[in-house]
Amino acid sequence: MSVTSARPELRPSIRLLDGFALACDHVEVHVIPVARRLLALLALRDAPVSRAVVAAQLWPDTTARRAAASLRSTLWRLATPAGPLVSTTDDALALVPHVEVDFHRACRLAATVAAPDHVPEPQAVALLKADLLPGWDQTWLVAERDWWHQARLRALEALSARFRSTGDRHRAHQAALAAVQTDPLRESAHRTLVELHLADGNPAQAVRQYTSYRVRLRTELGMEPSAEIRRLVGPLLGGAR
Structure with missing residues (x-):
């Protein structure tokens, strides 16, 4: 053509x-x-x-x-x-x-979000948490979908850290929550949320976040949370871990 x-x-x-x-x-x-x-x-x-x-x-x-x-x-x-x-x-x-393709824009965002001079765009979280062609079952999509899953998780966590470093804890929460919703068993994303709740002075919410993750991890994988995340909430739980 x-x-x-x-x-x-x-x-x-x-x-x-x-x-x-x-x-x-x-x-x-x-x-x-x-x-x-x-x-x-x-x-x-x-x-x-x-x-x-x-x-x-x-x-x-x-x-x-x-x-x-x-x-x-x-x-x-x-x-x-x-x-x-x-x-x-x-x-x-x-x-x-x-022809403009939103996926190309999202890939560029995922690649640059951790750069020191990167200024996050307002729609960054929405773009990074979006699934790639949900409901499609073509075999040629599998590799791209797996790559996007991991790339956006790393980018969302980096974005959360960037927002937190600038004092924008609201958007830091949004980015970390989007990472948890994308992969509910990703401990680093749950840990970020726990840290943000503690920084906001919400220890009860931090414990609820940790407990929800611990129950899901035990139920689905038969595993326990790492010592790193347990240390964050240990003083709040007393002897119960």
């Missing part, structure tokens, strides 16, 4: 976090399911992908010839107000450069 007729002034954007959506100038555009999968795959790769690989991943249960035909049909049907969104070079497919 040629990109000469594309209209970047319409600002096409693809959302992958908390569900798929294609929009042009913030107006959502209907996309058939197979075209959604094609756009999502190319958006995740963020680099040209060979036609053969795309066809095999989108239609794994058919022959290479049929998969190639299905890919051609999908590309032909993928028309938008902004013009073509997919370009072809050397038998490879890629999104045209002017």
Whole structure:
């Protein structure tokens, strides 16, 4: 597909976090399911992908010839107000450069949030706590979803520490809570919340946070919290740990 007729002034954007959506100038555009999968795959790769690989991943249960035909049909049907969104070079497919992808923005945020000169944006917590294409079960999503799970957890904890260092304990709580909601068994996130509750002068809330984590850890994994988090609440619990 040629990109000469594309209209970047319409600002096409693809959302992958908390569900798929294609929009042009913030107006959502209907996309058939197979075209959604094609756009999502190319958006995740963020680099040209060979036609053969795309066809095999989108239609794994058919022959290479049929998969190639299905890919051609999908590309032909993928028309938008902004013009073509997919370009072809050397038998490879890629999104045209002017398509904005929220996942790319989130990845950049996750990579830079711990930098000393980074100034967190107001939507940082919401962006980092969002799931990648929830409800999709495609095998080509597994590696990206696992990577995003770990990357956003580290970024949320770093963001919480950054907010706390600037005295913004409200947003520090939000970021740490988002990390706990993303992975309820992640002790470092629970420990951060306990520390924040103690810093706020809320020892009862700190104990409730610790107790909730301890019960869940015992129930799901048969394990006990580390000595590090127990030391935080030890003086509040007396002999009970």
